[in-house]
Amino acid sequence: MIRRHRVAALLLLAPFVVLFAAVFVLPIGYAVHQSLFRVERSGLGLGPAETVFAGLSNYARVFADSAFVGSVVRVIAFGLVQVPVMLGLALLLALLLDSRAAWFGRFFRLAYFLPFAIPGVIAAVLWSFLYVPGISPLPAFDFLSADTILWSIGNIVTWSWTGYNMVILHTSLRSIPRELFEAAEVDGCSGWRIAWHIKIPLLRPSLTLTGVFSIIGTLQLFGEPMVLRSMASVISGGYTPVMLSYQAAFGLNDYNFAAAIAVVLAVATFVFSYGFLRLSSRGT
Amino acid sequence: MRATRMSTLVLLLAIAGYFLLPVWWLIVSATKSKGELFGGNGFWFGAELHLADNVGRVFTHSGGAFPRWVLNSLLYSAGGAVAATLLAAMAGYSLAKYPFRGREGLFAVIIGAVLIPPPLLALPLYLLASSTGVVNTYWSVLIPSVVTPFGVYLARVYATSSVPEELIDAARIDGAGDLRIFFTVALRLMSPALVTIFLFQFVGIWNNFFLPLMMLADDKLWPLTLGLYFWNSQLRDQPWYDIVVTGSLISVVPLVIAFIVLQRYWRSGLAAGSLKA
Numbered sequence: 001m002i003r004r005h006r007v008a009a010l011l012l013l014a015p016f017v018v019l020f021a022a023v024f025v026l027p028i029g030y031a032v033h034q035s036l037f038r039v040e041r042s043g044l045g046l047g048p049a050e051t052v053f054a055g056l057s058n059y060a061r062v063f064a065d066s067a068f069v070g071s072v073v074r075v076i077a078f079g080l081v082q083v084p085v086m087l088g089l090a091l092l093l094a095l096l097l098d099s100r101a102a103w104f105g106r107f108f109r110l111a112y113f114l115p116f117a118i119p120g121v122i123a124a125v126l127w128s129f130l131y132v133p134g135i136s137p138l139p140a141f142d143f144l145s146a147d148t149i150l151w152s153i154g155n156i157v158t159w160s161w162t163g164y165n166m167v168i169l170h171t172s173l174r175s176i177p178r179e180l181f182e183a184a185e186v187d188g189c190s191g192w193r194i195a196w197h198i199k200i201p202l203l204r205p206s207l208t209l210t211g212v213f214s215i216i217g218t219l220q221l222f223g224e225p226m227v228l229r230s231m232a233s234v235i236s237g238g239y240t241p242v243m244l245s246y247q248a249a250f251g252l253n254d255y256n257f258a259a260a261i262a263v264v265l266a267v268a269t270f271v272f273s274y275g276f277l278r279l280s281s282r283g284t
Numbered sequence: 285m286r287a288t289r290m291s292t293l294v295l296l297l298a299i300a301g302y303f304l305l306p307v308w309w310l311i312v313s314a315t316k317s318k319g320e321l322f323g324g325n326g327f328w329f330g331a332e333l334h335l336a337d338n339v340g341r342v343f344t345h346s347g348g349a350f351p352r353w354v355l356n357s358l359l360y361s362a363g364g365a366v367a368a369t370l371l372a373a374m375a376g377y378s379l380a381k382y383p384f385r386g387r388e389g390l391f392a393v394i395i396g397a398v399l400i401p402p403p404l405l406a407l408p409l410y411l412l413a414s415s416t417g418v419v420n421t422y423w424s425v426l427i428p429s430v431v432t433p434f435g436v437y438l439a440r441v442y443a444t445s446s447v448p449e450e451l452i453d454a455a456r457i458d459g460a461g462d463l464r465i466f467f468t469v470a471l472r473l474m475s476p477a478l479v480t481i482f483l484f485q486f487v488g489i490w491n492n493f494f495l496p497l498m499m500l501a502d503d504k505l506w507p508l509t510l511g512l513y514f515w516n517s518q519l520r521d522q523p524w525y526d527i528v529v530t531g532s533l534i535s536v537v538p539l540v541i542a543f544i545v546l547q548r549y550w551r552s553g554l555a556a557g558s559l560k561a
Contacts, residue, residue: 008462009382016375016436017390023428024397027408034411093299096292103293110544111300114307117543119491121509122532125516126306129313135525137309137326163303171551191288212399220403223493230517242403246498255411262407266400273399 028266034259035059058260067238068261072268074150075240079218082154087210089158090165091203095195097166098173109170113163120160124227127156132231144232156224161217165210172206173199208280212273219269222246241265307536314338314533318526338530345527352504353511354534357490359422360507364429365486369478372432376439377470381452391440397433403494410498424499425507429489435481442477443470480549483542490539508535 038054062068093112097105115123130136131143131152143152176199184194200207222242229235237251238244241261249258305327312329313321315338320330342350379391409428413419418427447470455465471478493509500506503514512535515528543550 005382005462006384008466009378009384011463012374012378012466016371016431019371019427019431020394020397020433023409023431024400024405024433027405027412028400030412030415031408089299093296096296099292102296103289104296108296108300110547112303113543113550114540115303117487117539118307118536119493119509119539121491121493121513122535125512125528125532126310128516129525129529130306130309134322135326159303159306167551216399216401220401222403227513227516230520242494245407246494249407249410250498258407259411262404266404269401269404270399 028263031259031262034256035263037256039254039256054256058256059264061257062260062264067236068241068244071238071241071244075218075221078150078154078221079215082157083211083214083218085154086158086162087165087207087214090162090169090210091200091207093162093166094169094173094203095199097170098199099191099195109167112166115160115162116164118160120223121227123160124156124224127152127159128228128231131228144228144234146234149228149232149234153221153224153228157217157221161214165214168210169203169206172203176202204280208277211280212276215272215276216269219265219272310529310533310536314530316526318523321525321529335530338526339534342527342531342534345524349503349511350531350534353506353508356505357507357509357535360425360429360492360496361486361489364426364489365482367430368432368435368485369482371430372435372481373439373443373471373474373478374466375436376441377443377447377466377474379436380440380443381447381449381470394433394436398437402488402492406495406498409495413499419499420501420505422505425492425496425505428495429485429492432481432485432488435485438477438481439474442474446477447473476549476552479546480552483546483549486542487539 035058036054036056037051038058039049040052041049093108096102097108102108118126130138133140133142142148180198181194184198189197220242221240225235225239225243229239237247242265245258245261245265248254248261309326312327315333315335316330317332317334317337320334324330375394379387405428410419413424418424451469451473452465455469456462460468490507491509492507493513496505496507496510497513500510503511506514512528512531515524515531519525519528
C-alpha cells in the first residue's frame with residue numbers, strides 16, 4: 001500500500017478504534033482490576049477506608065453467595081422454558097407465513113414484529129398494568145405470586161422478542177431457492193413434510209443465531225423484573241444476576257464485589273454462547 | 285386447500301391478537317379518565333374521550349419533566365446514532381478497502397464484541413465513568429452510544445459489495461484524495477446500509493435503560509424510559525395511573541411509526557444479522 005493510502009486507512013479507522021477501546025476494552029479491564037481489590041475499614045467500620053489487594057477473594061465470595069447461585073439457577077430455569085417456547089413460536093410463524101396457505105402475509109409480519117418497536121421497560125410497564133387486578137381487563141388471576149411470577153416475566157420477554165426472531169427466520173427462508181420446494185411439491189410432498197425435511201434443516205444457521213442471542217438475553221434479564229418489582233413483592237433485589245450486581249454497586253456500595261459479579265457474568269455469557277455454537281454446529 | 289387456508293388464517297389471527305391486544309389496550313386506556321381506567325370494558329373506549337386532557341397533563345406533570353425527557357431521548361438517540369453511523373461507516377470502509385497487517389484480527393475482535401450484552405458492559409462502564417468524573421453527565425450516556433460493532437460489520441460487508449474498486453481507482457486518477465473519495469463517493473454508495481445502521485442504533489439507544497439508570501442520578505438528564513420507569517415505581521404511593529399509561533403511549537408512537545415506514549431497512553438489517561452465523 002502506498003504511504004498516502006495507509007494514512008487514509010488509519011484516519012478512517014482510528015476514531016472508531018479509539019472509542020471502541022474506551023467503551024469496550026478499557027471498562028472490562030478496569031472491572032477485572034477492581035474485582036481484585038477490597039475496601040477495608042478499620043475501627044468497627046467507622047475508620048478511614050483503605051483499598052487492599054484481595055486476590056481472588058471477591059470471586060470466592062460470588063460463588064459462595066447463595067443469592068448469586070439462586071439468581072443464576074433462576075435465570076437458567078427461566079431460559080430452559082422461555083427460549084424454546086419463543087423460538088418454537090417464531091419458527092411456527094415464519095413457516096406459516098412462508099407457506100402458500102397464508103393470506104395477508106404483510107399485515108401479519110408487521111403485527112408480530114410490532115412489540116419489538118416498544119422499549120423493554122415500556123413493554124414491562126404495559127404488561128404490569130395487565131397483571132394488576134382492578135385495572136387489568138383480563139380475568140382475575142394472580143399473575144404476581146411466587147408460583148406465577150417467572151411465567152409472567154417470561155410472557156413479557158416472549159411477547160417482545162418473538163416477532164424479531166420470526167423476521168430473522170422468515171428472511172432466511174425467503175433466501176432459499178424456491179425450486180427446492182417446487183421439486184418436492186411435484187413429487188407430492190405435503191407442506192408440513194417440506195417444512196420438516198427441507199426448510200427446518202436449511203434454517204439451522206439462523207436458528208443457531210437466534211438461539212445464541214436469546215441465551216445472551218436471558219442471562220442479562222433485568223428491566224422486566226425491575227419494573228414488576230414495584231408491584232410484586234416476591235421479586236427480591238437480587239432476583240437475577242444483573243440485578244444482584246446492580247444492588248451490590250448501588251445498594252451496598254460494594255463496587256469490588258459488583259465488578260466480580262460482572263466479570264463472572266461476562267465469562268459465563270461467553271461460555272454459554274460459544275458452547276451453544278459448538279454444540280449446534282456438530283454433525284452438520 | 286381452502287380449508288387449510290381458512291384454518292391458517294384463524295391461527296394467524298389468534299396469534300396476532302396476542303401481540304396486538306396489549307397495544308390496543310394502551311391506546312384505549314390513554315383516552316380514559318382516571319376513574320374509567322378501573323372497571324368497565326378495558327378493551328373499549330369510555331363514554332368520553334379524554335386523550336387531549338391526558339396528554340396535556342402528562343406534559344405538565346412534575347413541572348414539565350416529561351417534555352424534557354422526550355428531548356433528552358431524542359438527543360441521545362439522534363446524536364448517538366448519527367455519530368455511530370459515521371464512525372462505523374468510516375471503520376467499515378477502511379476495513380473493506382485497505383489490506384493492512386492485522387486487519388482480520390482487529391475485525392475478529394470487533395465482531396466478538398457483538399456477543400457482549402450491553403447490560404453486562406454497563407456496570408464496568410459505570411465504574412470507569414465514576415473514577416474519571418464523567419458520571420451523571422450527557423456524555424456518560426452519549427459516548428458509549430456512538431460505538432456499534434454490529435454497524436462496523438454491516439458497513440464492511442456493504443462497502444465490499446457496493447463500492448467498486450474501479451470507481452476508487454478512477455477517482456484517484458482524477459486526483460481526488462482518499463478521504464475525499466470516501467466522503468463524496470463511498471458514503472453515497474453505502475447509504476442504504478447507513479440507514480439500517482442508523483435505525484438499529486437509534487432504537488437501541490432509545491430503548492436503553494440499564495446504562496442511564498446507572499449513570500444518571502440527575503432526573504434532568506434522564507431519557508424517557510428512565511423517567512417512565514421512575515413514575516411507574518411510584519404508583520403504590522402516587523396513583524397517577526392515567527399519567528403513566530398516556531406517557532407510555534406517547535413514548536411508543538414515534539418508534540412504531542418509524543418501524544412501519546422504514547420496514548425495508550429493518551428487514552435488510554436483520555437479514556445481514558442472520559448471515560453472521
